[in-house]
Amino acid sequence: MRDHVFRHRHLLGIEGLTADDIGHVLDLADGYVELSRQPEKKCSTLHGRTLINCFFENSTRTRTSFEVAGKRLGADVINMAVAVSSMKKGETLIDTAMTLNAMRPDVLVVRHPESGAVQLLSEKVDCAVINAGDGGHEHPTQALLDALTIRRRKGRLGGLTVAICGDVLHSRVARSNIALLNAVGARVRVVAPRTLLPAAVERLGVAVFHDMAAGLKDVDIVMMLRLQLERMHGSFVPSTREYFHFFGLDYDKLKLAKPDALIMHPGPMNRGVEIGSEVADDIDRSLVRQQVEMGVAVRMACLEILGRGPAASNGPPLK
Amino acid sequence: MSGRRQLFRGARLIDPDSGLDGLGDLIVEGDRIAALGPGIAAEAAGGEVEIIDCAGLCLAPGLVDMRVQLREPGAEHMESIESSGRAAAAGGVTTMAALPNTTPPVDDVSVVEFIARRAREVRLAKVHTYAAATKGLGGRELTEIGLLAAAGAVGFTDGVKAIADALIMRRVLAYARSFDQLVIQHPEEPSLGGAGEVTEGETATRLGLAGIPAAAEAIMVERDLRLVQLTGARYHAAHLSTAEGVAAIRRAKAAGLPVTCDTAPPYFALNETAIGDYRTFAKLSPPLREEADRQAVVDGLADGTIDAIASDHAPWDQDSKRLPFSSATCGIVGLETLLPLALDLHHGGRLSLIDVLRRLTVAPARILGLDVGRLKRGALADLVLFDPDLGWRIDTDAFRSKSKNAPFDGRSVKGQIVRTIVDGRTIFQRERQRSSQ
Numbered sequence: 092m093r094d095h096v097f098r099h100r101h102l103l104g105i106e107g108l109t110a111d112d113i114g115h116v117l118d119l120a121d122g123y124v125e126l127s128r129q130p131e132k133k134c135s136t137l138h139g140r141t142l143i144n145c146f147f148e149n150s151t152r153t154r155t156s157f158e159v160a161g162k163r164l165g166a167d168v169i170n171m172a173v174a175v176s177s178m179k180k181g182e183t184l185i186d187t188a189m190t191l192n193a194m195r196p197d198v199l200v201v202r203h204p205e206s207g208a209v210q211l212l213s214e215k216v217d218c219a220v221i222n223a224g225d226g227g228h229e230h231p232t233q234a235l236l237d238a239l240t241i242r243r244r245k246g247r248l249g250g251l252t253v254a255i256c257g258d259v260l261h262s263r264v265a266r267s268n269i270a271l272l273n274a275v276g277a278r279v280r281v282v283a284p285r286t287l288l289p290a291a292v293e294r295l296g297v298a299v300f301h302d303m304a305a306g307l308k309d310v311d312i313v314m315m316l317r318l319q320l321e322r323m324h325g326s327f328v329p330s331t332r333e334y335f336h337f338f339g340l341d342y343d344k345l346k347l348a349k350p351d352a353l354i355m356h357p358g359p360m361n362r363g364v365e366i367g368s369e370v371a372d373d374i375d376r377s378l379v380r381q382q383v384e385m386g387v388a389v390r391m392a393c394l395e396i397l398g399r400g401p402a403a404s405n406g407p408p409l410k
Numbered sequence: 411m412s413g414r415r416q417l418f419r420g421a422r423l424i425d426p427d428s429g430l431d432g433l434g435d436l437i438v439e440g441d442r443i444a445a446l447g448p449g450i451a452a453e454a455a456g457g458e459v460e461i462i463d464c465a466g467l468c469l470a471p472g473l474v475d476m477r478v479q480l481r482e483p484g485a486e487h488m489e490s491i492e493s494s495g496r497a498a499a500a501g502g503v504t505t506m507a508a509l510p511n512t513t514p515p516v517d518d519v520s521v522v523e524f525i526a527r528r529a530r531e532v533r534l535a536k537v538h539t540y541a542a543a544t545k546g547l548g549g550r551e552l553t554e555i556g557l558l559a560a561a562g563a564v565g566f567t568d569g570v571k572a573i574a575d576a577l578i579m580r581r582v583l584a585y586a587r588s589f590d591q592l593v594i595q596h597p598e599e600p601s602l603g604g605a606g607e608v609t610e611g612e613t614a615t616r617l618g619l620a621g622i623p624a625a626a627e628a629i630m631v632e633r634d635l636r637l638v639q640l641t642g643a644r645y646h647a648a649h650l651s652t653a654e655g656v657a658a659i660r661r662a663k664a665a666g667l668p669v670t671c672d673t674a675p676p677y678f679a680l681n682e683t684a685i686g687d688y689r690t691f692a693k694l695s696p697p698l699r700e701e702a703d704r705q706a707v708v709d710g711l712a713d714g715t716i717d718a719i720a721s722d723h724a725p726w727d728q729d730s731k732r733l734p735f736s737s738a739t740c741g742i743v744g745l746e747t748l749l750p751l752a753l754d755l756h757h758g759g760r761l762s763l764i765d766v767l768r769r770l771t772v773a774p775a776r777i778l779g780l781d782v783g784r785l786k787r788g789a790l791a792d793l794v795l796f797d798p799d800l801g802w803r804i805d806t807d808a809f810r811s812k813s814k815n816a817p818f819d820g821r822s823v824k825g826q827i828v829r830t831i832v833d834g835r836t837i838f839q840r841e842r843q844r845s846s847q
Binding site: 106184203227229263291 | 618619729
């Protein structure tokens with residue numbers, strides 16, 4: 092499988108990746124899952140390479156996951172919390188990009204609160220760029236780690252039915268997952284109140300449901316999305332109580348899914364809002380902790396593919 | 411007192427006001443049109459006459475661009491009255507009406523006078539200005555509409571912001587009517603826009619950008635039309651961009667309300683696909699729409715519902731546009747591409763040449779109550795001489811405007827300005843190229 096050619100200089104989104112591209116990343120990541128379970132977790136794949144984590148938006152999980160991934164591959168990892176430095180000084184994104192570029196990193200991992208910002212930055216630098224989340228647009232490594240989690244547990248992705256539930260409107264995780272699951276031949280549903288669905292969402296290749304009973308019927312995977320605190324009280328939904336009542340995942344709703352249906356959540360979870368604790372902590376059904384573990388492996392795979400330098404930089408940038 | 415004479419010989423004379431469209435000559439004496447018609451070249455004989463050979467060219471009234479943003483006073487590094495004047499001249503525009511969104515805004519008589527003085531000094535295209543409808547463009551308190559009108563303001567608007575509050579809008583309309591003043595609305599219900607930056611729909615959803623529903627336009631237009639019914643004021647909806655907005659104006663006109671509207675080239679020349687992967691040069695307010703809306707705008711131009719075409723010239727520097735999409739400012743420069751983009755409607759068979767020119771000359775002049783935009787004996791000689799068929803490629807680097815923010819770079823268009831004349835003075839001239847017919 093290693094002879095697959097990944098024809099993209101950056102990883103800016105899932106859109107534009109083929110099923111083969113995705114399979115290649117997941118195959119590589121499988122190996123890194125094993126490596127990460129050894130007492131000696133480090134290899135020298137990216138020895139001497141520099142990885143800069145450049146986060147314009149607060150993040151602990153994703154940033155740490157990339158940091159661990161980079162270090163296990165032997166890269167030098169630098170964390171920049173840009174949110175509290177340049178942006179406050181009024182430096183533009185492009186200036187920041189130029190500055191970072193001059194330090195000659197091999198990979199930039201970028202998160203930004205605005206859709207399209209990571210692509211803009213990628214156009215101004217010479218190294219590979221990995222999108223660690225841009226606004227409401229994409230979060231490709233999250234979708235890849237979700238796919239790896241599902242594939243390891245179910246043995247496949249194609250043919251499965253996946254329900255993505257909750258705040259699809261603001262979710263980059265949802266967009267990346269919809270793109271990925273469609274690319275690999277899964278059936279995708281979205282389940283949410285109409286105030287939390289973007290316009291024309293069905294055009295992304297999903298079946299749309301507005302109640303959990305119908306939406307979860309016979310699904311293999313239930314993916315819950317986080318509902319941001321500021322959207323809970325009256326602006327998009329009336330209250331957390333009402334939201335949990337109709338759209339929160341508990342055993343009553345889960346029993347409508349297939350008996351072996353599995354639960355996922357990109358974290359951090361709002362217990363009692365979009366997901367009940369008893370379901371979230373069910374070790375037979377909930378994959379939440381596996382998702383975090385797979386996150387490191389998938390990011391190692393992405394860093395290996397994009398971080399090795401010129402050999403991987405033929406081909407057009409991935410949109 | 412007779413001045414210098416110029417003979418424009420053998421032109422296709424087009425005057426939308428009188429319906430004239432035929433070969434002929436036009437004589438300018440001093441700053442005015444002395445005569446026009448077929449075979450009058452002999453009348454110019456005797457004395458010193460400059461002869462301008464117009465074979466194969468159209469001679470029409472200079473364009474009247476009723477929606478231009480000046481950046482002077484306040485942001486002269488993006489555009490000055492002089493640089494916009496040069497851009498206008500190159501675009502065949504002899505009269506512009508400027509929005510009040512300068513710094514300070516045009517909400518005080520002194521700013522109206524400042525702009526008029528600067529325009530007199532620059533002596534390029536004629537500059538008229540709208541004044542703010544509300545103080546500081548804040549949408550709360552009325553400006554001195556009577557005094558501003560007396561100082562020369564040609565209409566009242568909050569520029570690129572909607573006059574959102576229904577009560578304030580009612581009072582603006584009612585008060586403006588007392589002085590027979592025009593009120594111009596940026597028709598978009600702002601509360602529906604939220605943080606929106608593109609039209610709600612598949613494109614917005616795929617790009618993960620907050621959307622503004624297309625209905626935000628019709629909702630504001632419909633509300634305003636009810637207020638026009640209440641107040642009887644003259645109302646003008648700017649840059650219509652949706653099918654529903656156009657339909658609302660069409661119904662209002664049929665009902666006899668005193669309403670007019672315009673649109674701008676991006677709304678009939680582009681649709682939302684121009685945004686591609688977050689192209690901030692295609693970020694506009696109102697945003698680009700889906701194809702069906704674009705077609706409805708063309709239909710509205712064809713059937714006369716849309717009275718005028720304005721450039722909606724909005725110069726922004728690189729720093730305002732080289733940003734993530736949602737941080738970038740809205741708007742594009744348009745003075746230098748107004749005519750060729752509008753001529754697409756003619757070359758595409760949707761409007762006759764004279765109807766395209768009507769929407770660029772006498773129609774906006776009438777809306778603003780300005781005595782320009784006509785080829786008429788005795789009228790001031792504001793003229794544009796152009797080759798309607800000459801093909802060229804838009805090169806934003808060649809713009810005279812200080813700002814180059816346009817999504818039309820590299821686009822092939824037809825129709826090139828050869829000469830622009832204001833009050834008998836040539837303010838722009840280009841070496842004639844052969845029509846590549």
